Amino acid sequence: MDDQELGFKAGEVIRVLDASNKEWWWGMIEEKEAWFPASFVRLRVNQEDAAAECTGKFADERLNASCSKHLLKNTENQRQMRANVIQEIMNTEKVYIKHLKDICEGYIRQCRKHTGMFAEAQLGIIFGNIEDIYKFQRKFLKDLEKLFNKDEPHLSEIGSCFLQH
Secondary structure, X not given: OOOOEOOOOOOOOOEEEEOOOOOEEEEEEOOEEEEEEHHHOOOOOOOOOHHHXXXXXXXXXXXXXXHHHHHHHHXXXXXXXXXXXXXXXXXXXXXXXXXXXXXXXXXXXXXXXXXXXXXXXXXXXXXXXXXXXXXXXXXXXXXXXXXXXXXXXXXXXXXXXXXXX
C-alpha cells in the first residue's frame, strides 16, 4: 500500500467521498482520506437524511453555502454509486448468460451429437436443469434491459424485475 491508498479492516465503515471511478473510490476513515478498491467493500445505503445534517445547524451564510455544496456533491456521489451498482448487476447477468450459453450450446450440444460418449440420463446427472436456468436467465436479462436507462443508469428502476421473477 502507498500513501494514496486507504487501509481498512473488515467491518470498518468508510465514508465514500467520490465514487466517480468504477474501480477505485475516494473515502475517509476517521481523519485519513485516500483511494480504496470498490470491489473490496459492500455498499451500505445511508438511512439518514443528509439534508437533516445541515438544516438549522449553521447561522453563518458561508457555512450554509458550504453545506449546500456538500449536499450537491453527496447527491452526485450517490447517483454515481447507484449507477455503478446497476451497471455491475447488468454486467454480471450478461457474463453469467455467456457462461450458461457456452455450457448449453457448447458442451451439452456436443455431448448429444456423440451418443456413444454419454447417455441422455448421464447428461441429466451431469448438467441437471442448466438448460432451464439458461432459458430463464435470458428472459430475465431481456426484462432487465427493458428497464435499464442507458443514458442515466442511476434512474433505472430494475427492482420490479427481481420481484417479478
